Amino acid sequence: MFDDGTPIYRQIADQIKAEIMNGSLEPGGKVMSTNQYAAFYQINPATAQKAFRELVDEGVLYKQRGVGMFVAEDARERLAADFRERFFERVLAPLVQEARQAGISLTDIIDYLEAQEGARK
Amino acid sequence: MSFSATLRDVTLKYRDSDALADVDLELEAGKIYGLLGRNGAGKTSLLSLLAAFRKPTSGEILVGGEPVWENAGIVSRVALIREGGDFDDSDTVKSAIETGQIRPGFDTAYALKLAERFELPLKKKVRELSRGKRSILAAVCGLAARAELTMFDEVHLGMDAPTRDAFYKELLAEYMDRPHTVILSTHLIDEVANYLEEVVILDKGRILRHEEVEVFQNMGATLTGPAAAVDEIAAGLEILAEQQLGGTKSTTVAAFEAGTRERAAAAGLEIGPVGLQDLFIHLTEPNRNGA
Numbered sequence: 001m002f003d004d005g006t007p008i009y010r011q012i013a014d015q016i017k018a019e020i021m022n023g024s025l026e027p028g029g030k031v032m033s034t035n036q037y038a039a040f041y042q043i044n045p046a047t048a049q050k051a052f053r054e055l056v057d058e059g060v061l062y063k064q065r066g067v068g069m070f071v072a073e074d075a076r077e078r079l080a081a082d083f084r085e086r087f088f089e090r091v092l093a094p095l096v097q098e099a100r101q102a103g104i105s106l107t108d109i110i111d112y113l114e115a116q117e118g119a120r121k
Numbered sequence: 122m123s124f125s126a127t128l129r130d131v132t133l134k135y136r137d138s139d140a141l142a143d144v145d146l147e148l149e150a151g152k153i154y155g156l157l158g159r160n161g162a163g164k165t166s167l168l169s170l171l172a173a174f175r176k177p178t179s180g181e182i183l184v185g186g187e188p189v190w191e192n193a194g195i196v197s198r199v200a201l202i203r204e205g206g207d208f209d210d211s212d213t214v215k216s217a218i219e220t221g222q223i224r225p226g227f228d229t230a231y232a233l234k235l236a237e238r239f240e241l242p243l244k245k246k247v248r249e250l251s252r253g254k255r256s257i258l259a260a261v262c263g264l265a266a267r268a269e270l271t272m273f274d275e276v277h278l279g280m281d282a283p284t285r286d287a288f289y290k291e292l293l294a295e296y297m298d299r300p301h302t303v304i305l306s307t308h309l310i311d312e313v314a315n316y317l318e319e320v321v322i323l324d325k326g327r328i329l330r331h332e333e334v335e336v337f338q339n340m341g342a343t344l345t346g347p348a349a350a351v352d353e354i355a356a357g358l359e360i361l362a363e364q365q366l367g368g369t370k371s372t373t374v375a376a377f378e379a380g381t382r383e384r385a386a387a388a389g390l391e392i393g394p395v396g397l398q399d400l401f402i403h404l405t406e407p408n409r410n411g412a
Contacts, residue, residue: 007335008315035297042290043315044153044334045297 008043009050016055020075021083027076031061031069123301124185124199124270125150126171131180133166140166142326144180148304150269153296153316155334156306158323159405164306165203167323168272171304172201184270197224200268204278206259210248214258217247221262232265235291239284252279260288264295272304285309289316310398314338320397324405334397341395341403344385345371354385361395361403373403 006014019025032040037048052069055061060075072078099109126148133141141163148154158164169175170182173189173196182189189195208217218236221227236243239257242250250258256279263271273292277285293316296303307313320337322329330337341361344351348370359375373395374381385392395403 007338009335038293038297041315042293044293044318046152046318047315047334050335 009047012048012051013054017079020071021079025071027071027073029071031071033068122269123150126270127183129181131177131182134178139326144328146328150302151300152318153303155313155317155320156304157310157320157401162323163326164323165274168201168274168306172199198226198269200263200266201272202259202263202276204275205255206262208247212247214241214245214247215243217258218262221266224266226267228265228267232261235261235264253281256280257284264291267299270302274306277307277309310401311396314397322401322404329404337397337400341373341375341400343371343373343393343395344390346390350388350390354388354390
């Protein structure tokens with residue numbers, strides 16, 4: 001379920017962010033409790049709590065005492081910039097590097113992407 | 122309530138040899154700890170001291186803030202589960218379970234529910250149980266003790282993989298239901314890593330490391346690539362292991378920081394994670410210098 005390289009709490013935080021971005025978690029919506037996460041993933045509840053703490057610090061979630069954890073109204077806007085940056089850094093940069101090693105030019109890639117986009121229309 | 126556990130300058134001698142030497146350890150209440158160490162590192166000695174099965178040669182042991190030795194009020198709420206349990210072989214499984222009722226927190230209904238879930242034959246004699254079933258009986262009694270400090274010493278031995286999995290699940294459920302302090306001593310490190318909050322590594326009777334589990338998970342990395350490039354990045358880092366195949370080298374390093382990760386990635390090296398188990402093996406390597 002988890003890859004070994006990244007701390008689990010970060011993987012959970014990333015997953016919650018992805019769920020907010022793809023709409024399965026709505027702004028203002030309630031997030032499952034630490035214990036529910038811990039039971040689902042079979043992890044120490046403190047690990048799940050660490051993920052939530054990080055998201056609260058980033059303003060993605062907010063806590064309502066005694067009620068639970070909720071998605072911030074502006075969470076999607078906050079995350080959008082992050083995701084954009086990460087897309088270039090983690091997806092495109094390695095792609096370009098790999099293409100270079102294989103002798104694929106930037107023009108080849110652009111042509112390919114445009115053809116794909118054309119096929120979709 | 123759950124118990125903290127403290128060892129202050131504790132030494133335990135068996136005849137001439139030190140099972141534990143000058144151990145200082147502070148375990149906060151309400152966490153799940155992993156206690157790791159090679160055979161003979163002192164794990165069982167340490168747990169026996171916390172359960173007041175033994176008296177230290179010197180030093181102080183506090184459980185729930187009180188000296189644990191000859192302290193019935195505390196000891197009755199501390200459970201140490203050893204592999205195979207401490208049962209009377211001629212008892213039936215049912216009466217072995219009911220023996221647990223001497224503890225104030227023991228939950229017989231829960232014990233019987235677990236016994237059913239793990240398919241323990243209640244009418245059989247303890248001596249007729251397989252090694253695996255006997256371990257389960259011990260684990261069931263440990264969970265149902267509902268102690269404030271529960272210690273499982275290699276209790277998984279003899280359990281098959283699905284049973285161990287069910288046991289960990291039950292342990293976590295019980296822990297979340299009723300926060301208490303848990304110490305798991307085990308060799309199956311990667312199997313329990315996700316359940317732990319902190320890890321204590323014992324080596325030759327001393328505490329080698331005591332850290333949050335994430336610290337260990339970030340501690341090491343294996344770098345693989347052209348030998349010269351690997352050596353350049355690994356220079357100055359603590360090297361835990363090296364192997365080479367032709368021109369390709371694979372080096373496991375400790376203290377792997379973000380900056381190094383970036384340099385390694387920029388050099389085109391493959392960066393692999395080092396599991397807690399592998400790290401443990403490297404850290405407790407007999408020929409290793411320093412810690």
